Amino acid sequence: AVLFAVWLAYSLPRALVRPVEELSRAAHRIGEGDLELVVPSTEVRELAPLADAFRAMLERLRAYRASSLGELLAAKDLANSTVTCLLDPVIVFGAAGEVLLANAAAERAFRLQPGTPEELRSLEVEVPEAIASARDLVIARSAPALPQTLSEAMRWVGPDGERHYLVRAAPLRADDEVTGAVVLAQDVTRFRRIDALKSDMVATVSHQFKTPLTSLRMATHLLLE
Secondary structure (H helix, E strand, O other): OHHHHHHHHHHHHHHHHHHHHHHHHHHHHHHOOOOOOOOOOOOOHHHHHHHHHHHHHHHHHHHHHHHHHHHHHHHHHHHHHHHHHOOOOEEEEEOOOOEEEEOHHHHHHHOOOOEOHHHHHHOOOOOOHHHHHHHHHHHHHOOOEOOOOHHHOEEEEEOOEEEEEEEEEEEEEEOOEEEEEEEEEEEOHHHHHHHHHHHHHHHHHHHHHHHHHHHHHHHHHHHHO
16 A cells, blocks of 8 residues: 555656646747647646647637738738839838848949948949938938938939939838838939029020110110210
């Protein structure tokens, strides 16, 4: 009887604690994000409902992750397609100044491509000063940089000749922290040319009117005399 009691005192706690430890390890792995594990079965009748609850929770987490991942990938593809289709250069910077994304227009105009500042320098690629200033200003102030007048446009000489870009920037946030900046270089070359044409036309018209008006003034002065 003493031997049986010793064996029972040793075996019974182990038989009860082992399934609890296995479920505890499974819960810990689920908490770390491992949703591919298999929740072990238990021969303890009292713990079977708990194991079934863990399996049901794991299935729901897998379904939620699959749906969320699908939505996230769709949103990412949509954003990439939208940025790629824009005719104006768009550059996405990280908090350390690295280029995370540059569309075809940015690559064609400024030769920018994804990479760290060191990698870009090794390729002899420099971020235009106006774009770098807008990026740094947005990251430092956590507020958009939105120029309003054409006089603030950046002059850039590239493969397509002289162009003028109005640089706009907005911060990227995650958990209320600025993680980067999106910079849009709007091509305002045509508007600058129209503005210059308007100024030239006004100057020409005013000059052409000046001579006859001077003559009229002199004639009027003589008639008054």
